Amino acid sequence: MKKDKHIDPYKHVAFIYPDIMDFVDYKWWAKYIYSITVNHLKKSPSVLELGAGNCKMAAYLSEDYKDYIASDISLSMLSGSVCKINKVCCDMTALPFNKKFDLIFSAFDSINYLTSKAKLQTLFQQVYSNLTDEGIFAFDAALINNSYKLQKVAETSGNFNGIKYYRKSKFYPVSRIHKNIFRIYFSDKVITEIHTQKIFEFETYFEVAEKCNLYVADCLKAFTYRKAKATSDRVQFIMKRKT
Incomplete structure (x- = not known):
């Protein structure tokens, strides 16, 4: 197997x-x-x-x-x-x-x-x-109130050790799914990494x-x-x- x-x-x-x-x-x-x-x-x-x-x-x-x-x-x-x-x-x-x-x-x-x-x-x-x-x-x-509050600062960006990145927060109330979408700019590539959470x-x-x-x-x-x-x-x- x-x-x-x-x-x-x-x-x-x-x-x-x-x-x-x-x-x-x-x-x-x-x-x-x-x-x-x-x-x-x-x-x-x-x-x-x-x-x-x-x-x-x-x-x-x-x-x-x-x-x-x-x-x-x-x-x-x-x-x-x-x-x-x-x-x-x-x-x-x-x-x-x-x-x-x-x-x-x-x-x-x-x-x-x-x-x-x-x-x-x-x-x-x-x-x-x-x-x-x-x-x-x-x-x-x-909990759900935290996700609603995060939507007020839904997009952030930064630069760490020469690596630029952008983060976007999206909350879907019906499914109670909260996603953090990262766009990371390395010297040789650009990567999108998505982190998914469930707000029970x-x-x-x-x-x-x-x-x-x-x-x-x-x-x-x-x-x-x-x-x-x-x-x-x-x-x-x-x-x-x-x-």
């Missing part, structure tokens, strides 16, 4: 990613993730980050959580990291680990790259199988968790300690296994 060729969804955007994310304070964000997870965890927990990208978050969070694995589906993104931690290139819906983790988490709406309920359910099933009995699953997700309804995460024997232990408005609502731009979940 012929094996499927691995697709690297960030193969070209990886070259300009540091510029795209230049506005992010990863140190502050890592402190926030630590603050909302530490009280749920035992001392010296094992941690798996999903969608770790170029490991900017991992560089800070692994200072507090030493037993740390950063994973991402994009080898290009992981290869661009200078962070000296364990890294694994894998699909979050097909985790290859033979151990369980006390904390599994993802950040910056990585979960929205799962474009169907079936894929979301597969992820939650994988998390359930790879989470310790007392472990937690933490992730943030973008707020309630969907609760429904799918229930099907996978997980429950929502807390749900916050992202980057705050206030309770989330369906009208929030982004939400931060903390889930646990049902006993």
Whole structure:
């Protein structure tokens, strides 16, 4: 049987990613993730980050959580990291680990790259199988108000290390699909790379968790300690296994 060729969804955007994310304070964000997870965890927990990208978050969070694995589906993104931690290139819906983790988490709406309920359910099933009995699953997700707001700045451009790029954001309310279309000008070629996200309804995460024997232990408005609502731009979940 012929094996499927691995697709690297960030193969070209990886070259300009540091510029795209230049506005992010990863140190502050890592402190926030630590603050909302530490009280749920035992001392010296094992941690798996999903969608770790170029490991900017991992560089800070692994200072507090030493037993740390950063994973991402994009080898290009992981290869661009200078962070000296364990890294694994894998699909979050097909985790290859033979151990369980006390904390599994993802950040910056990585979960929205799962474009169907079936894929979301597969992820939650994988998390359930790879989470310790007392472990937690933490992730943030973008909701529909965030997509509407992004349409106000739908087109941006930049130049990073001599590579010019343009980004266009398109949201399709009926299908709840949000696309970021990148046009990247390398010295020898021009590449178009499209990133597609699904903006699930707020309630969907609760429904799918229930099907996978997980429950929502807390749900916050992202980057705050206030309770989330369906009208929030982004939400931060903390889930646990049902006993």
